[in-house]
Amino acid sequence: MRPLERDHLFVYAPGFVDPALGPARWFCPYSAQVVGFLGYYPEVRATLELVPIDFARPRAPLVALVGERYQAAPILVLAPGSPDAPDDVHVTAVGPHRVVERTLEILRYLAVTRGVPLPH
Numbered sequence: 552m553r554p555l556e557r558d559h560l561f562v563y564a565p566g567f568v569d570p571a572l573g574p575a576r577w578f579c580p581y582s583a584q585v586v587g588f589l590g591y592y593p594e595v596r597a598t599l600e601l602v603p604i605d606f607a608r609p610r611a612p613l614v615a616l617v618g619e620r621y622q623a624a625p626i627l628v629l630a631p632g633s634p635d636a637p638d639d640v641h642v643t644a645v646g647p648h649r650v651v652e653r654t655l656e657i658l659r660y661l662a663v664t665r666g667v668p669l670p671h
């Protein structure tokens with residue numbers, strides 16, 4: 552697989568069905584936070600690949616990059632050339648990739664590395 556050229560941010564597309572919870576349709580409030588942040592700061596949105604995924608497993612575009620274990624969204628997969636994270640952001644190495652899994656830390660990473668206001 553070719554190295555990523557940009558950070559990839561995976562979120563659930565809204566209106567998904569969770570088979571464990573019956574026929575209702577849902578949105579992910581964590582994904583909504585990061586999508587909302589990108590709405591505030593389109594200049595940040597322009598720096599990354601935003602990848603909406605379905606809730607059904609396997610979440611193929613994500614599994615193709617980081618494997619079966621890291622399927623929960625939102626998740627930020629860093630490009631090889633992307634800066635290291637600030638101390639208050641946990642980054643996990645997954646094979647050749649680095650991922651940020653916690654929503655607030657995704658927001659912090661993007662805010663610091665793109666120079667926009669920080670999440671309070």
Ligand SMILES: N[C@@H](CCC(=O)N[C@@H](CS)C(=O)NCC(=O)O)C(=O)O
Pocket residue numbers: 578579580581582622623624625652653654655
């Ligand atoms: N990593 C997020 C939480 C993400 C999360 O729990 N997302 C839910 C959907 S709203 C999820 O992916 N659940 C199903 C799964 O883990 O397969 C955080 O800690 O802020």
